[in-house]
Amino acid sequence: MDEWWLVFVPDPERWGPLPEEGVLGVRNLPAAVAAVGLQPGDPVFVRPDFVVDPELLEFVLSSEFLPLERETRRNYALDIRLLLTWLWRRGIPWRQAAESDLRAYREFRCDSPLNPSRISGTKWDREASAFTRLYRWAKVTPGPVDSQRRADRAADARSSRVSWLTPRTWGLWQDVGLRGLGPDGTPVPGWDGRTELRNTSFVGFTLSSGLRRQESGAILTFEVPSRPLRSGRYCHGQMARALSRSKRDRTFYASVESLRQVSAYAESERAWAVARAQAQGRYEKLPMMRLITKVTTGRTSTVHWVDRDGVQGRHDLSLLDWRERQWLFIEGPQGPEPASSRSAPPAIKESGPSRGDAELLAGG
Incomplete structure (x- = not known):
């Protein structure tokens, strides 16, 4: 093998059944992983010779990497893995990479016609941030890449690209994408609408409240707003700091109409799905x-x-x-x-590792 591997520590409920005799001599793999200091979602870098790299394990557990958000750690690890593989195939130990090596890697990632999956300048800037953290932690001087240097940042990077929809276009998008209607408003043959009410209520609530998808999808049943404000058009709720990007509690507002749609879903599609899961003992x-x-x-x-x-x-x-x-x-x-936000909220008042990965984790 000539490429690095990545294994992510599973969440407690996703380890799955492990063999009674243990994995590669480890009797209780989850406990052994926790004893190292790894938490669910943490990446483990495995060299092409199938050995967990101890130095990069220290990096994952360091103050340079550990405080990052889980999704950021995942993205950075994926970026670093690609660089490690690229260097390995050229016989360059990652600690000995020079500025010229990173320039060549950047040219391959962004501009080379030999690369069938070239990336944008915005994507490169994120990768450069990941590499900068790695080499800064490793105290490699001079650093082969520095996301603060103008030369190491992409000139064509764009922070965001926002496209606005008119109300008419937005309504058409919901009809075609979520309700199974054609552009002319008639039902599309073969449309499977088992989750139509769930999808439309979720989108309506998220749009009305201005919450991010992860935020609106993680609200618990008793957190769903239920009492309208004085105007009668909106309800207000509290967003938990652990769900927000700013890591601060904040108040949000959602229209009464969007919350009625959520209640309608909870009392119909959702109630039926829960009853079926209970009957089947899921x-x-x-x-x-x-x-x-x-x-x-x-x-x-x-x-x-x-x-x-x-x-x-x-x-x-x-x-x-x-x-x-x-x-x-x-x-x-x-x-x-x-009790998740996909469960039944209160009604609106009128005034919801695979075994192979486990073996790789034990391989170091």
Whole structure:
């Protein structure tokens, strides 16, 4: 093999069944990974000889890399892996890479006609940031790349490209993309609308509130706004800091009409899906479930729960990220049901590793 590999530490509920005899001599692989200091989502760099690179493992656990957001760590790791492979194939140890090597790599990534997947200047700037962190941590001087140097930044980078839709075009987009209608407004033959109400209510709520997709998708049932403001057109809710990019609590507003659509979905499509999952025992098979026992309010709201083993826990509601929220359940009429934003919100008042990866993790 002539390329580097990346393995990401799975979330607790995604390890899957491990062999009783252990993996490559490791009896309890999740515990062994945690003992190293790795957390779910952390990348592990595996050399082409299938050995976990100890130096890059130190980088992943360093203050240069660990404080980054999980998705940023993932993106940076993918970028670094490509550079490591490119250098490996040329017999260049990554610590010994010179400015000329990084210039050649940039030319290949951005401009070379031999590269069938050339990238934009904006993408290169992100990669340069990842490489800068790596070489700064490794104390390589002079650094072969520095995202603060004008020469190492792309001149054609664009921070964003925003396209605005008129209300008419937006309505057409929803009809064609979410409701299965043709441009003339008639139903398209063969349209499978099993999740039509879910999709349209989610998009309507997200558009009305101005929330990001991850934010609106991680709101719990009891966080969905329900009481209209004095004008009667909008409700206000609180966005948890763990879900926001700014890492601060903030207030958001959503139209009563969009919330009615969410309630309609929760009382129909969603209720049917939950009932079917309960009847089939799907929730009992989940490896991670925390049943909410109470939510206390005050200066801060605290969620109290009990897990499958009867162990009680609690945490500040505003500090629960979207993954932890997926583990939360509430006691419904027919048994436990998810408490995520895809669950039933209150009605609007009128005044929701594979085994191969595990073996690679044990290979170092």
